[in-house]
Amino acid sequence: MQKWRLVDTGKLTAAENMALDETLLEAKKNGNSPNTVRFLQFSPPAVLLGYHQSLEQEIRVEFCKQVGIDINRRVTGGGAIFFDETQLGWEIICEKQFFEMGIANVNFFNRLSQPLIYALKKFGIDASFRPRNDIEVKGRKISGTGGTEDGDVFLFQGTLLVDFDIDTMLKALRIPIAKLKDKEIDTAKERVTCLKWELGYVPEISELKNLLKEGFEKEFNIILEPGGLTKEEKLLFNGKKIGFESRERINKIKLPKNEQQMISSIYKAEGGIIRISMVVNLRYNRIQSVVITGDFFAYPKRIILDLEAELKDVPADGKIIGKKITDFFEKKQPQIPSISGLDFVNAIHKALEKIDTAKFGISLSLTNRLFTVNGSFAETIGKSPRHLLLPYCSKSLECGYRYKRDCIECGECSISEACRLGKEKKMWITTILSFEDLMETLEDFRKRKISSYIGCCCEAFYTKHIEDFERSGIPGILIDIDNTTCYDLGKEEEAYKGNFESQTDINIDLLKKVLDAKL
Numbered sequence: 001m002q003k004w005r006l007v008d009t010g011k012l013t014a015a016e017n018m019a020l021d022e023t024l025l026e027a028k029k030n031g032n033s034p035n036t037v038r039f040l041q042f043s044p045p046a047v048l049l050g051y052h053q054s055l056e057q058e059i060r061v062e063f064c065k066q067v068g069i070d071i072n073r074r075v076t077g078g079g080a081i082f083f084d085e086t087q088l089g090w091e092i093i094c095e096k097q098f099f100e101m102g103i104a105n106v107n108f109f110n111r112l113s114q115p116l117i118y119a120l121k122k123f124g125i126d127a128s129f130r131p132r133n134d135i136e137v138k139g140r141k142i143s144g145t146g147g148t149e150d151g152d153v154f155l156f157q158g159t160l161l162v163d164f165d166i167d168t169m170l171k172a173l174r175i176p177i178a179k180l181k182d183k184e185i186d187t188a189k190e191r192v193t194c195l196k197w198e199l200g201y202v203p204e205i206s207e208l209k210n211l212l213k214e215g216f217e218k219e220f221n222i223i224l225e226p227g228g229l230t231k232e233e234k235l236l237f238n239g240k241k242i243g244f245e246s247r248e249r250i251n252k253i254k255l256p257k258n259e260q261q262m263i264s265s266i267y268k269a270e271g272g273i274i275r276i277s278m279v280v281n282l283r284y285n286r287i288q289s290v291v292i293t294g295d296f297f298a299y300p301k302r303i304i305l306d307l308e309a310e311l312k313d314v315p316a317d318g319k320i321i322g323k324k325i326t327d328f329f330e331k332k333q334p335q336i337p338s339i340s341g342l343d344f345v346n347a348i349h350k351a352l353e354k355i356d357t358a359k360f361g362i363s364l365s366l367t368n369r370l371f372t373v374n375g376s377f378a379e380t381i382g383k384s385p386r387h388l389l390l391p392y393c394s395k396s397l398e399c400g401y402r403y404k405r406d407c408i409e410c411g412e413c414s415i416s417e418a419c420r421l422g423k424e425k426k427m428w429i430t431t432i433l434s435f436e437d438l439m440e441t442l443e444d445f446r447k448r449k450i451s452s453y454i455g456c457c458c459e460a461f462y463t464k465h466i467e468d469f470e471r472s473g474i475p476g477i478l479i480d481i482d483n484t485t486c487y488d489l490g491k492e493e494e495a496y497k498g499n500f501e502s503q504t505d506i507n508i509d510l511l512k513k514v515l516d517a518k519l
Helices: 014-029 061-067 106-122 166-172 195-199 205-220 231-245 303-310 318-332 341-360 377-382 414-424 435-447 459-464 466-471 492-497 508-516
Strands: 002-012 036-042 046-049 070-073 081-083 088-095 127-130 134-137 140-150 153-160 222-226 260-269 272-281 286-294 370-373 387-391 428-432 453-457 476-480
Touching: 002 014, 002 205, 014 036, 014 046, 014 070, 014 088, 014 140, 014 153, 014 231, 036 205, 061 070, 061 166, 081 166, 088 106, 088 205, 106 127, 106 134, 106 140, 106 153, 106 205, 205 222, 260 341, 260 459, 260 466, 272 341, 286 303, 286 341, 303 318, 318 341, 341 370, 341 377, 370 377, 370 466, 377 476, 387 414, 387 435, 414 428, 414 508, 428 435, 435 466, 453 508, 459 466, 459 476, 476 508
Parallel strands: 002 036, 002 222, 046 070, 387 428, 387 453, 453 476
Antiparallel strands: 036 088, 046 081, 088 153, 127 134, 134 140, 140 153, 260 272, 272 286, 370 476
């Protein structure tokens, strides 16, 4: 039975922990270190970029500065993570030969995750490995893992969520879930869990470390002997720490803002609304992560989380994604009333259409404020829309024309500027006075065989009435409006009837970009 070294470095800064990772990997490669298991913690809290990630695209830098969160870059790849002071990190630094390993794969990650799974089961928690690199409890992530290699040695690491501060994580990281409405933030808690939530209390850190130690010894058939850094490792660490504290390392990868963005879509299936939020890396044309929410019912409950995991880090290619989802549904046979695998394929495709929309000179982030019906953005623009529909609620409350179709362009509200822009394009401009008025207008368009239109409404109105818009069969582009809407105020009924007593704003800059768009 081999003896390994157990190094417990306690709470260190992000720079110190990251420098130690590189130190231990390099020292092992040079033959100056034994096989090692390390326990690590962070103080202050930290956000850690994956080795290949861009700071601006992944981290809310100003928020982290305000609340004292360290920022650093890992030596391993993968996505950005938040590491608060309660979490326990663990890592393995070892030669590949010990595990008879050639190329790292999912089976190998599974094997290296077993010590933590063993420890969790000692607490009575039924944990399991979820490909590609998560440890879960009933579908909820409790640990993420990742690794890197250098020659014949590797470093594999993971985190154990003990008492997780999910609100701070959402504010610190630029992840898709952060784009959800406040009432949907609870869906984040359906994706992760921690020891406190599972046990009802926070175990002593010493107990966690003892059980993890036992797990490593049992699963790897080794003896772990506590030890410190060697003299050579200390010298190497002291030399590396300065580099890891430098801004140059943290900022070393700068992707242009248009190369990695969060995009979203709303898709109406027979069984309910499917919302897609995803991060896409355009340089490598890959989906980094996906969050799927909606008002549908799915059994087993964890099936959506499994689907999200299946779509992580896959090419942003409609055909590849379609096959992935189709294969997933055939294998898992989920029960989602009145929603098929094809519906999820269509929902993802609708999100990916935003990438094509950005080619019209609209930033990818702004495409999330555009909604399309009966065709893509490009298809609708190709039909040269000649009609512009504007909501009465964007007219001034004091305006005598607020509840009339016309506008005298007095300059007192955003409708005036919208009308001016529309007239420059020689468009027919109509103020929509109520939901019934909208339906009558669309029916009139249908009878007159109007080819397409551009309109303005809030996201909530679009979501509620997708089917009504689609029923007309007319391609349309809808632009999200600004300011507090009737849905924010709980006054949908007043707005439905045309009696909403508040004022919204047309997004003039975005409207101009849409009106200027050409094939």
